[in-house]
Amino acid sequence: MSTKPTIFLTGATGRSSPIAAESATLTPTIGGTILQRLLSHQKADSFDITALARDPRKVELLKALDVKAIIGSHSDIDKLEDLAAEAAIVITAAGLSADCDDVLAAEAILRGQKTRYYKTGEAPILIHTSGTGVLADNALGMYSTDVVYSDLDIPLIETLKPSQPHRPVDILVSQAGIEGYVRTHIVLPSTIYGIAQGRLFDQGISNPYSVQVPALIIGGWNRGQGGMIGQGKNIWSCIHIDEIGDLYMVIFDALLSGQDIPNGREGFYFGESDHYLIYDLAKEISVALKELGHSKTDEPEPFTDEDRVKYLDGRYVLAGNSRCRADRARSLGWISSKTKKDLLANIRPELKALLASGRIKA
Template sequence: MHVFVTSASGFVGSAVVQELLSHGHTVIGLARSQASADKLKLAGAEVLHGSVRDLEALKAGATQADGVIHLAFNHDFSRWLDSCREDGEAIDALGSALVDTGKPLVVTSGVGVLSVSRAPGSTTPCAEDDPSPTSASQMPRIQSELSALPLAQQGVRVSVVRLTPTVHGKGDVGFIPAMIRAARDRSAAAYVETGDNVWPTVHRDDAAVLYRLALEKASAGDIAAVIGKSLDVSVNSLKKDEADAHFGRLAHFAEMDLPASSDKTKATLGWEPRQIGLLEDLETGSYF
């Protein structure tokens, strides 16, 4: 299968590209810089120059492919609403090139979209069939799904991968490195209130396998304690109104409590994570 991948040179995207190539697919990756283009060529992929805001480039990439994996998303939290709206527009553009083709389109969302419908204090893991927000006003990030899922009625084999708040592994530049920087800067690691909130996590290589399977087949631990131990700094509990000063724009994620199950995904796609977990990755990987 010839697959068009957005954010193909990114942290998750580069793993997806390698996963696809190693299983006999060919890849054309969207690259907005020469450095990204060079990285894709070195990996063995073709290159389409353009950005995720270039809707015509997205249509062109989707038109020449047998399937699409859409990973690109602007995680600038200072313009979060715009980023979510723009992702919906990007998915609209990709989908318009695939209408009535029966080709697969795999888009990316987040497990966090289910947080607004969880009862306070619930310990039941979120699951794929749990009720989702029905409008972006409830949860802006749901716009990606709201744009994607109607395409299933227009002859597109669409599926959604909800990534965990933390995708970990070598080269991670997301929330865990931000937590480590905050701990270094303040000589203390921290958690919010009691620290009992739970995060789902996934290794980037396991996520890459899931994207491939979705393309081909689709119809808990104390993080702060590990960071504190690794940096040899104290581990402190913060009140909710103190979290912003410590974590900055990522404070919301630090206090997120969202246990999640992937049982349906495993049963439907035959996906089985095989990489180390986040805590072991923190202790033995490249984060420190």
């Protein structure tokens, strides 16, 4: 029996998702990216990895990579609690809001970590994935905001209403860290873009796509014209999938080396490299659609309520403002170099990849 510490990871493979999700920062891409980084980590021989997967085929593929893969999901409350109790580090990277906002699942994981604390006398670690959808307002594409949240400004973060997306679980996790039986670190990615690369994605184990950007691409393609909610005057922050993967590893490496980095009430880490206007994203999608002869105009058109139901799964994709600065993340030595130009340059390759994958029909 192995005596190495165990890392328990959720969201490694993702699951079938709707076309869109309002806080699509929470994507299957993240879990696969984290797992790939852990498998190639320079100290990978010093820890074991346990991961949940719904698909028996993926369980076998993960086992071939020396991952202790177990069939299960966030609905398996007892299993979550038991696996969390066995792990020195838990990383939650669930792909959909239905999972990452699951209070019962979060409570089960925390119960397991509390059990471990009482058994060992040492506080285990939780790296929880939230998202900057928690910051979103109700602009509906009609206006921008000058409000920019810093992950160093905890009092401002604590003004967020409990009714905000992700906030109930964020509060649970933060409070657990304050109580001291677990060290908690909440990562909040903004709009993720880019197609994840590597063997987990090549083998079909993990989903290489994010949600927000593909949602607008797919919605525009199916409608035959690019668009956005309202006039697209609202602003979001963004982050490339590789750079958010870097952030998780900066946090992980600091913890693995025994550093006492901010946790609990202070343990918020935004994933942000730049800010972008939603209209500019919709415009770039519209231009790409016209270039492929799939739209008569390169000007984006607002999705009507009927369009939203028909083409965006009824959701308000990127409808509000969500602006942040990753000041605490950068204070750990995390570096981001990509800008909104990289986000916009990603549209054409992402569209072509979605066509090649069959997620949209030519």
